[in-house]
Amino acid sequence: MKNVVKKFPGVTALSGITFDILAGEVHVLLGENGAGKSTLMKILSGVHKPTSGTIILGGKEYAGLTPKDSRDNGISVIYQELSVINELSIQENLFVGHLPTKKLGFISTVDYTQMRERTKELLKKVGLNRDPETFVESLSISEKQQVEIAKALAADSRILIMDEPTTSLTSSEVAHLFKVVRQLKSEGKGIVFISHKLGEIMEIGDRVTVLKDGTYVGTKNVSDVTQDDLVTMMVGRQISKSYQHENADFSKAEVIFEVKNLSRRDGKVRNVSFKLHRGEILGFSGLVGSGRSEMMNSIFGAEPKASGEIYINGQKADCRKPYRSIKNGLAMVTENRRETGFFHNFSIKKNISILPFVKQSLCGGTVGLVSKERENEWAEEQKQKLNIKCYSTTQGITELSGGNQQKVILGKWLAADSKIIIFDEPTKGIDVGSKGEIYTLMRKLADEGKGVLVVSSELPELLAVCDTVSVFREGEIVATFDRKDATEEKLVAASTAEKGKEKKQ
Ligand SMILES: Nc1ncnc2c1ncn2[C@@H]1O[C@H](COP(=O)(O)OP(=O)(O)OP(=O)(O)O)[C@@H](O)[C@H]1O
Ligand SMILES: [Mg+2]
Secondary structure (H helix, E strand, O other): OEEEEEEEOOEEEEEEEOOOOOOOOEEEEEOOOOOOHHHHHHHHOOOOOOOEEEEEEOOEEEOOOOHHHHHHOOEEEEOOOOOOOOOOEHHHHHHOOOOOEEEEOOEEEEOHHHHHHHHHHHHHHHOOOOOOOOEHHHOOHHHHHHHHHHHHHHOOOOEEEEEOOOOOOOHHHHHHHHHHHHHHHHOOOEEEEEOOOHHHHHHHOOEEEEEEOOEEEEEEEHHHOOHHHHHHHHHOOOOOOOOOOOOOOOOOOOEEEEEEEEEOOOOOOOOEEEEEEOOOEEEEEEOOOOOHHHHHHHHHOOOOOOEEEEEEOOEEOOOOOHHHHHHOOEEEEOOOHHHHHOOOOOEHHHHHHHHHHHHHOEHHHOEOOOOHHHHHHHHHHHHHHHOOOOOOOOOEHHHOOHHHHHHHHHHHHHHOOOOEEEEEOOOOOOOHHHHHHHHHHHHHHHHOOOEEEEEOOOHHHHHHHOOEEEEEEOOEEEEEEEHHHOOHHHHHHHHHOOOOOOOOO
16 A cells, blocks of 8 residues: 555545555554554455555555455455354355355256355364354354454455454453464465554564554564554653552542442352442452453343342442433443444434433433533533544544544543443553553542442553452452552462462452
8 A cells, every 4th residue: 555545524544654565474553543543454445445545456556446356356354343244154154245156957056065165164274163054143252253254264365454353352362363363374364463452463463564643653573673662653652551559558448339249140240249448449350251241230230130239438229220320320331332332323422421311311311301512511521531533523433443432432421420430341442542541530530539440351451550459250259459469470360260269358
């Protein structure tokens, strides 16, 4: 790609980017939220036409690609938001658009036998042990992603673009993905890998190109740079790594939030109790599937609890339904932004102002007055506070880059002036610089006397921001550490240890 420019109304997303992909390499594309990574790749896949610039594929020059040009040239994308079709089987997903056919007299019919056999081969290659006729709906996120990769292989792609493929994967799933990526590399495929996780980039990348605000910063061999070099290229400055107060002691501070004996009927949460003190940030560590999100969903009333009581500022609070919880000042930044984070057909402004509206409304959120002025104020305030990159808050939320969508979600809960905020994987898809901003924001909220609870699978994140970390295992809190005693090793050990180990409260 040479001197590629892309202008959207109000923003120049790319201003003259040059980017190349070699056979048999993993080329990492790195940059802050809104830097233009996804847009550059959408130009390569034919979703967007560049405003100017050229694309050279197999020796031929194009001023812009159609999706068909892109496909015919062997380019496949595994999008940030997966694009498999839930209602179809795995094999149908792999061959949609190019179904194998056979002749029956005068007519052509779909050759299911061939489709099934080819699907089996491809699934084996990506390491997915499923029947080709399984419906995609029933697969986990990482399995869906494996289907997407198999789909790219079914189309015989030479270039695979992976846009943040690891945000929703566990560490063993990431290891598996990397195995597949290395295999593809050895077969001479060119891979573009977009990620905000620097550790991963160092592990899998061969070259790295950095973008900043739609401009080209540089291309380096990964083996020639350190993580700090990358951060400096991306952000233009070093980032501080700790957000705790030195030696803070919360044992005598007022308890602002308390959960007593919370259990669920499905056994995913069993008799959990904890306290959150004024000024403290409490984190929850544990393996994926250990029950942390289930606990938070039950606290918030999004999923039922069998028993348990919740106290906010010493008052028993009714949190049986999200509406009641919101009224009581509880907030929940959910893990899955696409499904439960925002309204796709709403503007940024409406997405932010819906919460303060619901909080003031009556009858379960159905009766209330909307003030256009207040809507604007709420949205503008959060745009400033969170540094949301958009040219107007009337833009549709889906026009924003992934990380900026996450900021809008945070913004709506802040606009509602929530007292206790549950952050479930708060920095999924957020770049390193903005991560720091979000940690600073969490600390500020805690200092202002708000309750901050964090669930995260990233141990460095918990250690950077939390004062206290509780470890979850099989639906129970099995250990609790003060920040000064916590290390990654101890947290991992506690989350994987056998039952019956001693716990410190
Ligand atoms: N369809 C669109 N209409 C208007 N603006 C858009 C559209 N798509 C992207 N943009 C803008 O282009 C810029 C680059 O966005 P892009 O999605 O490429 O960022 P990104 O580097 O992938 O960020 P992230 O890490 O958050 O995913 C952003 O300012 C975004 O708001
Ligand atoms: Mg993106």
